[in-house]
Amino acid sequence: MMTSQSQAKEKLHHVTSVVTEPEDNVKFYDEWAETFDELSKLGYRNIDGLDASQKSLDVAARKDIMNELICVWVDDKTIKIASDCYDGLICVGGFVPGHLHSDCFDEWIRIVKPGGVIVNVLRQQWLDEYEPYANNQLEDDMKQKERSMKWELIQRGNFDGGDQQWKMAVFIHKVL
Ligand SMILES: C[S@@+](CC[C@H](N)C(=O)[O-])C[C@H]1O[C@@H](n2cnc3c(N)ncnc32)[C@H](O)[C@@H]1O
Structure with missing residues (x-):
């Protein structure tokens, strides 16, 4: 069975070698959002978050640690x-x-x-x-x-x- 670390590595390899279009990129992170969390907790409270993946922002919203969550492809x-x-x-x-x-x-x-x-x-x-x-x-x-x-x-x-x-x-x- 693959560990979550090796799964993450495999997914990152996929997105960096196969995925090229913005829509595919967003779809990729939307599907991964529930389990993708490498964020560190630094103690800051007044934070907005921006990402092109709405699902990733939805997961962030549930953690209730950010103010504005902005979904846009930059x-x-x-x-x-x-x-x-x-x-x-x-x-x-x-x-x-x-x-x-x-x-x-x-x-x-x-x-x-x-x-x-x-x-x-x-x-x-x-x-x-x-x-x-x-x-x-x-x-x-x-x-x-x-x-x-x-x-x-x-x-x-x-x-x-x-x-x-x-x-x-x-x-x-x-x-x-
Ligand atoms: C490798 S993940 C890093 C996520 C997070 N910063 C972390 O370190 O855990 C890349 C993130 O960038 C977002 N992203 C990629 N290209 C983007 C763009 N042009 N504009 C906005 N977000 C983008 C993806 O949706 C994905 O959530």
């Missing part, structure tokens, strides 16, 4: 969120093949207050291998926003994640 289009309204934005595992791309950075920066922090955690493997991110493409897109004074890099690092099975990359920017 790309370069304007999200229905006011400008400068968040102190911070955290994206964990959103930069995965077929998921988010650097075209969302302007929207991230728009909705976070000047001086607020944006944390982006992704697998180092995708930075190295996924064509739209690889060959420093994703990092160059971040640097472009640094050069145009949209945000400032506070920290860039790596850590072992996913129960030590993946090398994770973390980028922390301050909105200017």
Whole structure:
């Protein structure tokens, strides 16, 4: 019998290697929502959640730990969120093949207050291998926003994640 960890690994392999269209991506996470929960409890209380999978948001709603739950596929289009309204934005595992791309950075920066922090955690493997991110493409897109004074890099690092099975990359920017 497969362990839940190996099942999760298999599902992630599927979504990162087979699923490419936004609708398929949403369907995939909708079906997985009930059992997918890698969130850490950090003690913050004033949190909104955003995801393209309504089922994932439904599961989050039942935990009663978030205020607004916003269902939207994020790309370069304007999200229905006011400008400068968040102190911070955290994206964990959103930069995965077929998921988010650097075209969302302007929207991230728009909705976070000047001086607020944006944390982006992704697998180092995708930075190295996924064509739209690889060959420093994703990092160059971040640097472009640094050069145009949209945000400032506070920290860039790596850590072992996913129960030590993946090398994770973390980028922390301050909105200017
Ligand atoms: C690998 S899961 C990570 C979930 C969660 N952040 C965690 O770490 O446990 C990726 C999530 O991103 C969502 N997602 C993927 N692409 C998206 C997009 N373009 N806009 C909004 N959500 C997206 C999926 O629905 C899924 O819930």
